[in-house]
Amino acid sequence: MxxxxxxxxxxxxxxxxxxxxxxxxxxxxxxxxxxxxxxxxxxxxxxxxxxxxxxxxLFGGSDLLKDRIVSGVSGAPASDGPLDAVARGLDAAAAMLGQFRRDLSRKRQAVISANPELRERELAKIADYAAAVAAVLRDRDVGEPQATIAAEAGMTLLRVALERWGSAYDDRDLTTTMRDTITELRAVAVAVDG
Amino acid sequence: MxxxxxxxxxxxxxxxxxxxxxxxxxxxxxxxxxxxxxxxxxxxxxxxxxxxxxxxxLFGGSDLLKDRIVSGVSGAPASDGPLDAVARGLDAAAAMLGQFRRDLSRKRQAVISANPELRERELAKIADYAAAVAAVLRDRDVGEPQATIAAEAGMTLLRVALERWGSAYDDRDLTTTMRDTITELRAVAVAVDG
DNA sequence: GAGAGTGATGTCTGCAACTGTCATCACAGC
DNA sequence: GCTGTGATGACAGTTGCAGACATCACTCTC
CATH class of the missing domain: 1.10.10.60 (Homeodomain-like)
Known part of the structure; x- marks a missing residue:
């Protein structure tokens, strides 16, 4: 080898x-x-x-991250709702990504953000995660379109949380930011009045 | 001219x-x-x-669609919550897209779905809509991260709804499918138990 | 109504992103 | 020692794309 x-x-x-x-x-x-x-x-x-x-x-560890997310989701207790299960996957992602040096993550993110082609690729990677997560949810007897919606929404949150975390204005733990982002989505989804 | x-x-x-x-x-x-x-x-x-x-x-009318969505969101009554406002944008998108011949839409979608590079580009276009929508929401005094989350979640729904609509299993109106998809997200976001 | 734009096109040229194919050569196993 | 194997190099070829310049119908102006 x-x-x-x-x-x-x-x-x-x-x-x-x-x-x-x-x-x-x-x-x-x-x-x-x-x-x-x-x-x-x-x-x-x-x-x-x-x-x-x-x-x-620039996307070397992508498959590994996907595996972690999928494991996180499939390891969620049966009592979890779809979005709760996805949240476990996001926790797993945060745990993995959070271990890298933050300055390196920022450098990488800056390079990606600066270039449209690279942003495209990043979106494609995350869409791939979403497809995998949706498949896991279906295995957990979540029907369509709920499985796809929960998976896609969850991966959107991953993206948003990563961006917040990478920005200069958020110096919290990645796990914290991630969880907070999920909470915000729940709030936004329920809110009826501005 | x-x-x-x-x-x-x-x-x-x-x-x-x-x-x-x-x-x-x-x-x-x-x-x-x-x-x-x-x-x-x-x-x-x-x-x-x-x-x-x-x-x-393959993405000729993209800018036009973006304008429609943005107009829809910015035209929403002030009493609308963020996701409600985004839903108006999605209605506008559905109205525009629904006027094309469905078989042509399907053909186009099939070509895109069959190729990773084209799927990448589609994702990038929709991410661009999301950024524009988030900006409009901020103009409506929606704070961050709510604006970004609502916009991104909404554009994710656009993607999911379009896919459902394009599939052979959904022969409803695009507007109907779109609204239904939003409802599903709200349900998934609230659900706590499977 | 002749001469000066103007805008959409063609032609020619060149780089950089990939890809197929074959050669090389240190190492592993027998 | 012989042979296989895997990672690499060397070389040639196609295609996506961009710069520079020429062309030519049409328009505008004086």
Whole structure:
């Protein structure tokens, strides 16, 4: 497994690191895949062996996060309503994401926010989570359209909470922000008068 | 304005039509911009003058729809709560989208659903609506994070409702489906027990 | 009504994002 | 030592897209 000898180890990680640095310095558009690869001591072709496209280099742990969310939801007690179950998934997400250094998260988020193509990709990733969560809810005998609605609304909250957390105005725990965001949705959904 | 003489009229429309046909026939990836242009009696370069990139050709009326939604929200009575106001925007969207021939909508939606890049773009468009709606809500003195949450949740509902409406299992009015979807969200948000 | 825009188009050129294919070479197992 | 395997490099090719410039019907102006 670990290619310890012929090549430098962890090509993938080096590419991710190099990409983040270069994107932050010059911007996504002004950085070519070849430049990232060169900075990591590799070739362009190797870059595209590790990442399906240039954007993916910023979304490395995405599948892992999805698994955590799905586990969180499927592990919710049967007595939980759909949105409660989704909230467990969000807790799991917060626990995982909260362990990264906040400045790095912010840097990454800043790069993504600065570029439309990257924002697109982020939305697509989260939509993928939503589909997976909806499937889990259906396994828990939540019907349609409730399953889809709860899952999509929940992933929307993940996005909003992450944005709040990443902003300069929110220095709370990610878990706290996440839970607060859910509460806000419940309030907004019920409110009838302004 | 109308270039009636030297060139065939409505280049833009012809490109959109040609693209939809070719995408439906061979798929998005297997269709080059040059082929679309040729089918419309134009050149590749002209294609990219009308559309910023290959995907945009499928999202022609997007800005118009955004305007309708925004107008709907800003026209809501002051007594409306945030989600009620957003619901007016969704009604406006339904009114506009419902006037297209349903089979054409389905064809377009099928093309988009079949391709990840196009789904990405669709998500990005809707995220753009959400940002605009949130801004309108803030103008209506809805605070943060309520404005963002209501707007994002609302646009999520737009997406879900459109998908339901496009599916074979829902033959109701788009407005009906849209309203029903909002009701479902309210129910899901309140429910505490499964 | 001739001459100067103007706007939509075509042509030509070039870069960068990917992709397919084949070669290489350290290491692993036999 | 021989052979397989996996990660990489080298090279060539297609396509998405953008800049620069030419064209030419139509319009506006004097």
């Amino acid at each position: 670990g290619n310890v000898g012929r090549w430098q180890p962890d090509s993938r990680g080096r590419l991710q690191e190099a990409a983040l640095v270069l994107f932050a310095e010059r911007g996504f558009d002004q950085t070519t895949a070849a430049e990232i690869a060169a900075r990591a001591g590799l070739t362009e072709r190797t870059f595209f062996r590790h990442f399906a496209d240039k954007r993916e280099v | 109308g270039n009636v003489g030297r060139w065939q009229p409505d280049s833009r429309g012809r490109l959109q039509e040609a693209a939809l046909v070719l995408f439906a026939e061979r798929g998005f990836d297997q269709t080059t911009a040059a082929e679309i242009a040729a089918r419309a009696g134009l050149t590749e370069r002209t294609f990219f003058r009308h559309f910023a990139d290959k995907r945009e050709v």
